[in-house]
Amino acid sequence: MTTKPTAGITLRHLASRPEAGSFVGMIAVYVFFALMGGANFIGAPGISSVLNMSSEVGIIALSVGLLMIAGQLDMSVGSVVPASSLTVSLLAVDFGVPDILAILGGLAVGLAIGFVNGVLVSRTRIPSLIITIGTMFGVMGLTLGLTILIHGSTGVFLVPGDAAKAVFGQLIRNMFQVSILWWAVFVAVIYGLLHVSPLGNWIFALGGDKESARNAGIPTGKLTIGLYMLSGFSAAFVGVSQVMTFNAAQVAAGQTFIFNSIMCVVIGGVLLTGGAGSVLGIVLGTLTFCIVNQGIFFSGLDPNYGSIIIGALLLIAVMTNDKFRAMALALSAGRRS
Amino acid sequence: MNVSILTRRPEIGSILSLIAVIVFYVVFGGVNLGKLAGAASWVNLAANLGIVALPVGLLMIAGEIDISIGAMIPAGSMTVAILSGHFGLPIGVGIAGALALGLLVGLVNGLIATRTTVPTLIITLGTLMAVQGIILSSAMLLAGNASVSLTPPDWAKTVFGMLIAGKYQVIICWWAGFAAVFYWVLHVSPLGNWIYAMGGDQTSARNAGIPTARLKIALFMLSSTAAAFVGICGAIQFNSAQVSGGMGYIFNTIVSVVVGGVLLTGGFGSVLGILVGTVTFAIVSQGIYFTQIERNWSNLIIGVTLLLAVGMNESFRNFAMRSVRKKPRVRKEIAAGR
Amino acid sequence: MKLSLKALATATGLSLLSGAAMAQEIVVIAGSVEDAFMDKIKKGVDDATTMVTANGGTVQFLRTQNYENFGPDLVTLINQAVAQGAKGIAIPVWVPDAQIPALKAARDAGVVIMQYNSGLPVMKDIGAINYFGSDEYAAGVGGGKYLAEHGAKHIVCHIQVPGAINLTERCKGVTDGAKEAGATVTVLETPPNLDGDVTGTAEAFKAALIGDPSIDALVSCADFGAAAAVNAVEQTGAKLQIGAFDFSPASLDRIKAGTQTMAIDQQPYLQGFLATSMLFAHLKFGTNISTNPVLTGPAIIDAANVDAVVAGAALGAR
Numbered sequence: 001m002t003t004k005p006t007a008g009i010t011l012r013h014l015a016s017r018p019e020a021g022s023f024v025g026m027i028a029v030y031v032f033f034a035l036m037g038g039a040n041f042i043g044a045p046g047i048s049s050v051l052n053m054s055s056e057v058g059i060i061a062l063s064v065g066l067l068m069i070a071g072q073l074d075m076s077v078g079s080v081v082p083a084s085s086l087t088v089s090l091l092a093v094d095f096g097v098p099d100i101l102a103i104l105g106g107l108a109v110g111l112a113i114g115f116v117n118g119v120l121v122s123r124t125r126i127p128s129l130i131i132t133i134g135t136m137f138g139v140m141g142l143t144l145g146l147t148i149l150i151h152g153s154t155g156v157f158l159v160p161g162d163a164a165k166a167v168f169g170q171l172i173r174n175m176f177q178v179s180i181l182w183w184a185v186f187v188a189v190i191y192g193l194l195h196v197s198p199l200g201n202w203i204f205a206l207g208g209d210k211e212s213a214r215n216a217g218i219p220t221g222k223l224t225i226g227l228y229m230l231s232g233f234s235a236a237f238v239g240v241s242q243v244m245t246f247n248a249a250q251v252a253a254g255q256t257f258i259f260n261s262i263m264c265v266v267i268g269g270v271l272l273t274g275g276a277g278s279v280l281g282i283v284l285g286t287l288t289f290c291i292v293n294q295g296i297f298f299s300g301l302d303p304n305y306g307s308i309i310i311g312a313l314l315l316i317a318v319m320t321n322d323k324f325r326a327m328a329l330a331l332s333a334g335r336r337s
Numbered sequence: 338m339n340v341s342i343l344t345r346r347p348e349i350g351s352i353l354s355l356i357a358v359i360v361f362y363v364v365f366g367g368v369n370l371g372k373l374a375g376a377a378s379w380v381n382l383a384a385n386l387g388i389v390a391l392p393v394g395l396l397m398i399a400g401e402i403d404i405s406i407g408a409m410i411p412a413g414s415m416t417v418a419i420l421s422g423h424f425g426l427p428i429g430v431g432i433a434g435a436l437a438l439g440l441l442v443g444l445v446n447g448l449i450a451t452r453t454t455v456p457t458l459i460i461t462l463g464t465l466m467a468v469q470g471i472i473l474s475s476a477m478l479l480a481g482n483a484s485v486s487l488t489p490p491d492w493a494k495t496v497f498g499m500l501i502a503g504k505y506q507v508i509i510c511w512w513a514g515f516a517a518v519f520y521w522v523l524h525v526s527p528l529g530n531w532i533y534a535m536g537g538d539q540t541s542a543r544n545a546g547i548p549t550a551r552l553k554i555a556l557f558m559l560s561s562t563a564a565a566f567v568g569i570c571g572a573i574q575f576n577s578a579q580v581s582g583g584m585g586y587i588f589n590t591i592v593s594v595v596v597g598g599v600l601l602t603g604g605f606g607s608v609l610g611i612l613v614g615t616v617t618f619a620i621v622s623q624g625i626y627f628t629q630i631e632r633n634w635s636n637l638i639i640g641v642t643l644l645l646a647v648g649m650n651e652s653f654r655n656f657a658m659r660s661v662r663k664k665p666r667v668r669k670e671i672a673a674g675r
Numbered sequence: 676m677k678l679s680l681k682a683l684a685t686a687t688g689l690s691l692l693s694g695a696a697m698a699q700e701i702v703v704i705a706g707s708v709e710d711a712f713m714d715k716i717k718k719g720v721d722d723a724t725t726m727v728t729a730n731g732g733t734v735q736f737l738r739t740q741n742y743e744n745f746g747p748d749l750v751t752l753i754n755q756a757v758a759q760g761a762k763g764i765a766i767p768v769w770v771p772d773a774q775i776p777a778l779k780a781a782r783d784a785g786v787v788i789m790q791y792n793s794g795l796p797v798m799k800d801i802g803a804i805n806y807f808g809s810d811e812y813a814a815g816v817g818g819g820k821y822l823a824e825h826g827a828k829h830i831v832c833h834i835q836v837p838g839a840i841n842l843t844e845r846c847k848g849v850t851d852g853a854k855e856a857g858a859t860v861t862v863l864e865t866p867p868n869l870d871g872d873v874t875g876t877a878e879a880f881k882a883a884l885i886g887d888p889s890i891d892a893l894v895s896c897a898d899f900g901a902a903a904a905v906n907a908v909e910q911t912g913a914k915l916q917i918g919a920f921d922f923s924p925a926s927l928d929r930i931k932a933g934t935q936t937m938a939i940d941q942q943p944y945l946q947g948f949l950a951t952s953m954l955f956a957h958l959k960f961g962t963n964i965s966t967n968p969v970l971t972g973p974a975i976i977d978a979a980n981v982d983a984v985v986a987g988a989a990l991g992a993r
Contacts, residue, residue, distance in 0.1 A: 037882075040882070040885045040886060041882075045881060045882065045885045045910075045911070046882075048878075048881075048910065049878035049881055049882060050878075052874055052877075052878055053874055053875050053878050056874050073458075075588075120644070124648065124651060125651060126647045126648070126651055127601040127602060129458070129591075129601060130591070130595050130601055130643070130647055131644065131647075133588055133591060133592060133643065134640045134641075134643040134644040134647070135640060135644075136588075136640065137588075137592075137636045137637070137639045137640030137643065138636070138637050138640030138641060138644070139640070140636040140637075140640070141633070141634050141635065141636030141637025141638065141639070141640060142637050144633045144634075144636065144708065145631065145633040145634045145637060148631075148633050148714075152714070152991055153711050153714045153923075153924075153991065154710070154711040154714065155711045155898075155923040155924060155925065156924070157923065157924040157925040157927075157928055159928070171909055171910060174909070174910055174911075174912065175881075175910040175911075177874070242873065242874070245873075245874070245906070246873050246902045246903075246906065246925075247902075247925060247928070248899075248902060248923065248924075248925035250711075250871070250899065250923075251711075252710075252871055253871045253872070253873070253899075254871070255871065256868050256869065256870065256871060256872045256875075259462060259465075259466075259868070260868060262459075262462060263462065263466070266459050266462070271455075271456075272455075272456040272458060272459050273454070273456055293868075293869070293875060294875075294878050294879065294882065297878070297879040297882035297883060297886075298882045298885075298886060300886070302474050302477060302478075303837075303864055303865060303866045303879075304470050304473035304474040304477065304837065304864075304866055305470060305474055306470065306866055307466050307467070307469050307470025307473065307866055307867075307868065308466075308467050308470030308471055308474065309470075310466050310467075310470075311463050311464065311465070311466030311467025311468070311469075311470060312463075312467055314459070314462065314463035314466065315449065315460065315463040315464070315467070318449075318453065318455040318459055318460065318463065319449065319453055319455070372758065372759060376754075376755050376758050376759075377751070377754050377755070377758065378751040378752070378754060378755045378758075381747070381750075381751055381754075382747075382751065385747065466868075469867070470866075473837055473866070473867075477837075482843075484839075484840050484843070486772065500776070500777075500780070571746075571747065574747075574773070575746045575747070575750075575770065575772045575773035576772035576773075577746075577770075577772040577773075584867075622740065623751070623755075626737055626752070626755060632708050632738055632740075633708050635708075635740060636740075
């Protein structure tokens with residue numbers, strides 16, 4: 001008698017959590033690809049494949065997710081990744097700046113672009129989708145124009161020093177990129193930010209209702225600017241770690257991150273309407289997305305089926321989002337009666 | 338007085354942006370206006386983009402967005418190429434099949450949009466991925482190749498893929514036709530008021546007896562079918578369909594529509610504005626080839642134009658609101674429009 | 676007053692017109708501004724322009740913004756060149772179905788067509804006076820042969836944009852070239868949402884390498900594919916010959932370091948330089964090259980000749 005209500009509460013509790021759907025989704029696709037992909041996918045190769053890809057898109061998805069919880073979008077991340085990696089390479093190669101300063105330069109570019117986005121979003125009533133599409137085009141143009149002006153071609157090769165390579169670009173146990181550890185750091189920091197620190201409540205409040213958030217004394221302007229700087233920084237960080245891992249920076253890279261990161265966030269149960277979501281959900285969503293993307297290569301299926309699965313998952317994720325809430329409510333009502 | 342009426346029109350900002358862009362190219366790029374006006378490049382681009390931008394603009398006036406058009410354009414050309422090229426069915430069947438696929442995807446978008454509270458950006462991102470995957474894998478499965486060729490009969494070539502005077506794509510005429518129909522829908526027929534009302538406030542629109550769900554589904558079907566249509570014309574003109582391509586349309590249509598003065602949050606915009614916004618985008622991106630400016634900067638100019646245009650639209654709107662507030666008689670109408 | 680203005684306008688119009696006729700204006704059309712490969716073509720075109728201007732001509736260099744809407748974009752540029760009164764157009768044929776009608780129309784309007792880089796099989800259809808370039812299929816054959824002759828038995832050919840015709844041709848060439856030398860080829864296509872994503876592509880390669888240990892060579896149609904393959908080798912420890920079509924400064928460095936085996940080059944500098952200068956010489960001096968077509972590739976870059984290529988790359992020509 002005593003255990004039953006507890007189980008009920010746990011189930012209800014689970015179902016009502018925003019990440020419940022994404023957890024179920026992740027297990028489902030993992031089991032599917034484990035069956036298809038066999039030992040390789042279950043073992044270190046498969047795990048490292050999923051984690052390596054997750055760590056890059058995941059770092060961006062975390063801060064993009066935070067913005068979406070606060071009711072905003074950031075399309076410019078796709079152009080910040082190459083902008084940052086090219087800044088690092090141009091500083092190090094064409095200007096002979098030491099690695100550490102070049103890396104700081106790359107990160108500063110991300111912060112600066114985020115600052116511009118944040119100011120424009122908080123000072124005007126123009127939707128953030130439009131503003132960040134504008135800065136996306138702007139940064140793309142600047143990156144291309146300046147790279148050709150300075151370097152004369154659109155690809156830059158860089159040999160990072162041992163220290164920089166070890167911190168940002170080394171492989172651990174042959175298969176695991178060091179960026180996985182950085183992803184863990186980002187997860188911990190952003191978890192603290194959203195779920196422990198008082199800032200988290202502010203972010204949820206901002207996404208729930210901006211007017212009342214402002215009336216409640218939350219510095220919405222500064223908070224918005226801060227969140228955009230965070231997403232700019234995250235994208236720039238990925239740019240830095242790419243250039244350190246692959247020793248090269250290219251103008252055309254990065255576009256895939258725009259929609260890939262949004263998909264991770266949404267599969268993770270974050271509502272674009274703002275006010276709901278969790279860091280755990282975003283992490284689960286990222287893993288799910290990357291399991292499908294990489295599992296397909298272990299399974300021997302036509303890689304194009306991957307797009308169909310991701311599209312379907314996305315639609316299921318968003319539709320069950322409502323349903324899970326409704327189910328949780330019904331469940332609790334049933335227990336009462 | 339006159340000024341306030343002028344600034345209240347949604348397209349005024351886009352007209353000024355267009356002028357600004359042309360002046361910029363003339364002053365800093367040394368562009369030859371005669372050559373620019375006579376060049377088919379930007380008109381062709383504008384027509385292809387414009388046919389998609391019009392229904393997407395209507396959706397945005399109604400407060401929604403559709404990015405699945407990025408997959409529907411190659412899907413449209415692929416469907417017609419597979420049906421009529423690979424399987425050798427009459428071209429009419431291929432065209433009908435491609436349009437039917439457009440209607441179906443739009444129906445799916447619309448149904449999910451009306452049955453859930455999920456933002457349409459996310460819904461259509463899902464269908465974007467799904468359609469892309471389905472088209473790629475079915476091309477491989479059915480035709481054994483991701484690129485399929487097509488030999489359309491002369492009549493189809495004339496109607497959908499002819500080059501007028503050797504350089505103007507016949508799709509320009511279709512664009513004009515679409516524009517006329519959309520103008521009638523939005524600004525003449527009672528449907529227009531419904532669309533504005535929906536974008537302004539969905540709940541009160543529904544309470545006022547407007548069939549919001551059916552209207553929304555219809556708008557989504559319109560946008561994905563229009564995208565399929567652009568794909569069909571491309572396949573017929575170039576005698577082949579490739580599965581890659583189309584993603585560029587996503588951002589380009591949004592930029593065109595927003596530069597044209599449509600409010601992304603809904604309730605505000607005009608067909609004329611969307612047309613001018615499309616032309617502005619086409620001139621910004623193609624006009625640079627007529628200037629002495631390095632081509633590498635064209636994305637920068639697009640970004641700056643977008644931000645300046647929306648900034649301008651925003652301040653005009655504020656100005657219009659202020660001037661309206663002095664005249665209580667029209668306030669209600671405008672308030673409903675927002 | 677009115678009359679004299681009109682006369683003035685006519686006079687200027689006429690002088691402009693005759694100026695254009697004298698100028699032997701030629702237009703060179705190339706691919707995306709974001710494509711580093713095109714920069715080497717540009718270097719060739721730029722160097723040829725020096726010769727053209729010294730002889731009183733002008734060169735206009737047009738590139739598409741990206742490859743999203745490639746066929747229509749190219750047609751747009753062709754039509755634009757004709758509209759601007761070009762006397763000659765130098766252009767690759769990447770999308771034959773789209774470009775042939777436009778180029779035929781241009782030729783009928785009296786424009787001389789010089790073809791370079793791509794589309795050798797359709798040279799007769801557009802009536803080009805000559806062709807400077809490689810051939811995707813021939814380049815593939817060269818690459819497949821090289822890898823097989825250097826000991827490869829099972830080669831993976833990577834396509835980063837499924838459905839792109841030129842990439843399909845490359846892998847077809849690799850397959851046939853490898854077969855001649857006794858190796859088999861598997862084609863691996865990665866979906867569009869991994870295009871340009873080095874990490875995602877590296878992981879896809881890793882899956883392929885682990886799934887089939889018999890794979891001992893990988894050739895990618897994209898330069899970033901070689902970077903991804905090197906990463907996959909670091910992860911799996913597989914013994915793998917790595918090759919790529921075209922190359923960047925980064926791939927030269929990998930060839931020097933021995934992590935990448937080879938790159939298949941088609942010497943784009945020569946293509947841009949020869950197409951531009953020979954088109955102009957034909958228009959201005961009436962010259963013709965008796966070798967037709969002129970092949971600039973495939974030229975294999977490996978450890979043996981990489982230093983010379985590096986020197987050329989520093990000058991922007993390789």
